[in-house]
Amino acid sequence: MAPGPRNADRVFHWSAASAETQGMYDESNSVGAVRPQHALFPEPFRLRAGAVLPGYELVFETYGELNAAKSNAVLVCHALSGSHHVAGVYPDNPMAIGWWDNLIGPGKPLDTRRFFVIGVNNLGGCFGSTGPASVNPATGSPWGADFPVVTVEDWVRCQAALADRLGIERFAAVIGGSLGGMQALQWAIDFPDRVRHSLVIAAAPKLTAQNIAFNDVARQAILTDPDFHGGHFYDKGVVPVRGLRLARMLGHITYLSDDQMAVKFGRMLRSGALRYSFDVEFEIESYLRYQGDKFAGYFDANTYLLMTKALDYFDPALEHGGNLSAALAGVRAGILVVAFSTDWRFAPSRSREIVSALLEHDCDVSYAEIESASGHDSFLMADRHYHDVVRAYLEHIEP
Amino acid sequence: MAPGPRNADRVFHWSAASAETQGMYDESNSVGAVRPQHALFPEPFRLRAGAVLPGYELVFETYGELNAAKSNAVLVCHALSGSHHVAGVYPDNPMAIGWWDNLIGPGKPLDTRRFFVIGVNNLGGCFGSTGPASVNPATGSPWGADFPVVTVEDWVRCQAALADRLGIERFAAVIGGSLGGMQALQWAIDFPDRVRHSLVIAAAPKLTAQNIAFNDVARQAILTDPDFHGGHFYDKGVVPVRGLRLARMLGHITYLSDDQMAVKFGRMLRSGALRYSFDVEFEIESYLRYQGDKFAGYFDANTYLLMTKALDYFDPALEHGGNLSAALAGVRAGILVVAFSTDWRFAPSRSREIVSALLEHDCDVSYAEIESASGHDSFLMADRHYHDVVRAYLEHIEP
Secondary structure, eight states: OOOOOOOGGGOOOOOOOOHHHHOOOOGGGSOOBOOOEEEEEOSOEEOTTSOEESOEEEEEEEESOOOTTSOOEEEEEOOTTOOSOOSSEETTEEEEEOTTTTTEETTSSEETTTOEEEEEOOTTOSSSSSOTTSEETTTTEEOGGGSOOOOHHHHHHHHHHHHHHTTOSSBSEEEEETHHHHHHHHHHHHOTTTBSEEEEESOOSSOOHHHHHHHHHHHHHHHTOGGGGGGOOGGGTOOOHHHHHHHHHHHHHHHSOHHHHHHHTTTOBSSSSOOOSSSOOBHHHHHHHHHHHHHHTTSOHHHHHHHHHHHHHOOTTGGGTTOHHHHTTTOOSEEEEEEETTOSSSOHHHHHHHHHHHHTTTOOEEEEEEOOTTGGGGGGSOOHHHHHHHHHHHHTSOO | OOOOOOOGGGOOOOOOOOHHHHOOOOGGGSOOBOOOEEEEEOSOEEOTTSOEESOEEEEEEEESOOOTTSOOEEEEEOOTTOOSOOSSEETTEEEEEOTTTTTEETTSSEETTTOEEEEEOOTTOSSSSSOTTSEETTTTEEOGGGSOOOOHHHHHHHHHHHHHHTTOSSBSEEEEETHHHHHHHHHHHHOTTTBSEEEEESOOSSOOHHHHHHHHHHHHHHHTOGGGGGGOOGGGTOOOHHHHHHHHHHHHHHHSOHHHHHHHTTTOBSSSSOOOSSSOOBHHHHHHHHHHHHHHTTSOHHHHHHHHHHHHHOOTTGGGTTOHHHHTTTOOSEEEEEEETTOSSSOHHHHHHHHHHHHTTTOOEEEEEEOOTTGGGGGGSOOHHHHHHHHHHHHTSOO
């Protein structure tokens, strides 16, 4: 059974790129104008959680040229709020710059003159791939809360199906940060013959209780918003803005480092003088509320729930009795693990767990711990040392 | 003008004490049955923020005996969700154990055989002192959101008024943890002649941007709850349960240490098997939601807002151009500063800022950094080393 029609009107293209956070957009070394493509997979797809999707569709973008041997493909996996729009810009919207444009392009660390780069919106997403806002063919209405729980393993299998479609038997590399890094690691576990290198950036082998706790507060904010309507808000003409806004505000605190917040905002007052009211008093409040408002304006609440659950469930060691080394026994890809000193969401110690487990198998593993003030968000920043590490690693991969 | 009548029906007595977190209640070394008392202050009271309260009422408890010289009084200041019910138990409710009963009683670190101990519910509170649920005499309705913003300085002045009422010219000591510790420090600043010792536990000289950010997410959860009704929910027959619950869940994460959560909950599943749903999956979710539900059942939303604002505004160095040392120049009390190794809300480095500033004036300052797994909540726990430090310090105070 074919999936329902796309909800083109619900497709927003978020760009995390901004002059403030990720360096200036420079046309001269960008992949330039890009356009999304679509791939339909009409076969039923059994998810890890047991549910069966009646087919699905993925939206993706590609940059650079696939070589004749089809050996130079690099898959970019996105994190919680990311999308397939990884690099370049949309001709009709010059503000819509890809979220990792500072890393990917001609002459950049992931060099599109050498590699054929693919960005894909994950299943359950809200940027064009089949997700909760898509029409459930069984009901003729949006899936909403009935969209099944998806996992990192499910995403990797979908991405493999997309690779098949593009004639790519084996990726030169799979790369991702945060939840994207977890997908890069899962690729090396599930498809040892189909990935030559995995770049696992700002990730962890599984979430801690504290990580899960933050996710659950965010989910509860959405689930208890009266406008959520049990996940079926699309037909009600409302959006659970309050819940999404709180979820994003909270998430944002965990993406930044304490030090960075202190330097950037400190106790700076919005109006210059104390006002003793519940309006914005400190700059940090203004910043967070702005981030929350912006996010609630374009992101889908059901997708937010699904993404945080995928994070919670990621735990490759689980079916090996908690033994991460056993879970990684079959890895044959070369692995680059990158962590950032001020990342307290997934601290460097969490990355080192992955490195240690890989070293038990004499895996080809490299590890870089970058001094960076930007916390978890460092993986999105154009830090010179970080980019040099990624560049050097990728330069040694034969396309 | 006299304050409005108490809202006796709104007075709940929360006890943070539980066998789980603070050691068992032991009748043999408790102060035993206690009862709250009330003090009316009918004079207008100008608050730091500029507003004038038409008088107010404080609810308080006392344990032990005031000596003839009235020199053995110790004031206990409460934190965000605390109350005047610091020790002992209410005869009609054996579950209502004082929140610091493990520290205060005959033979305990704060020994009621030597000291006359006073606990007081702060202005703006919801346990019996004048607060947002009290009737505003100007309108005949509850103050609600019209209750003015109160600060640590205001509380200290109210506590001084209570001391006057009780005939106490000078406290042997003022003690508090977290926001309570800030009051203990403010006492030493504002009333150098009225406090011989301040015990400043698990506190900080001011909040960081990250601290304020967490507070603001909690406030936004309450302020955007449709049942908040702009703070005037009392007459609507509703309570902003959703917002309060989220605020408490979030707060709770910051009270516990990452390590403690890992040991206590880890990734333990509620039902023993993965269910792939948005119901409780992990034990940590169950715990947090339970804490949130419980809190939302008894705490006042307007008081929560006020308490977090008092935290945000605390910054004695502000009127000294950010110079904490200058702010503490007039301190004459002996100061004990206590911090806990795993407290990431107010880390030991924040306590050391206070110590360093005091040392610039040759103040009589002692500092203890306790190895404790319990994060910020450690100040409520019956840790032996912690209690030994407090005991030793208080034993050297002449009653």
